[in-house]
Amino acid sequence: MPGKTKRSFGIWMDNHHATIVGRDPTAGGFTVAGHVKNPGPGANSNENAAHHLEITLVQKYFKEIGRHLENADEVHLTGTGTIQEQFRGYLSGTPQFKRTEVSESTSNPMSDEKLVEFVSSHFH
Numbered sequence: 001m002p003g004k005t006k007r008s009f010g011i012w013m014d015n016h017h018a019t020i021v022g023r024d025p026t027a028g029g030f031t032v033a034g035h036v037k038n039p040g041p042g043a044n045s046n047e048n049a050a051h052h053l054e055i056t057l058v059q060k061y062f063k064e065i066g067r068h069l070e071n072a073d074e075v076h077l078t079g080t081g082t083i084q085e086q087f088r089g090y091l092s093g094t095p096q097f098k099r100t101e102v103s104e105s106t107s108n109p110m111s112d113e114k115l116v117e118f119v120s121s122h123f124h
Helices: 047-066 083-092 112-123
Strands: 008-013 017-024 029-037 074-079 101-106
Touching: 008 029, 008 083, 008 112, 017 047, 017 112, 029 047, 029 112, 047 083, 074 083, 074 112, 083 101
Parallel strands: 008 074, 074 101
Antiparallel strands: 008 017, 017 029
């Protein structure tokens, strides 16, 4: 479709927090679409139970981020660790994101305003 605006999102994430920025056609640019927190498993004396709880919480974290990416055409992931690679794997294994173009980079934590600038410059 000529002239169709892509549904573009940028996400800064680490193991505990994600900030999602999306293109807002009414605002004419990118805005913060939401924040998602992953509290982590906390203290647990049973290592096996803690590991399973951590996996469950990460999947819940990913699903919560995914709720902000409705009809995404392209997503850029950035952050400080390997969680972006895990989230990229989650997206590729989720039917609604099979055709979503995903790119990644590494960056330090930044303010919401800086993330909006970063994502805007990435997609322009």
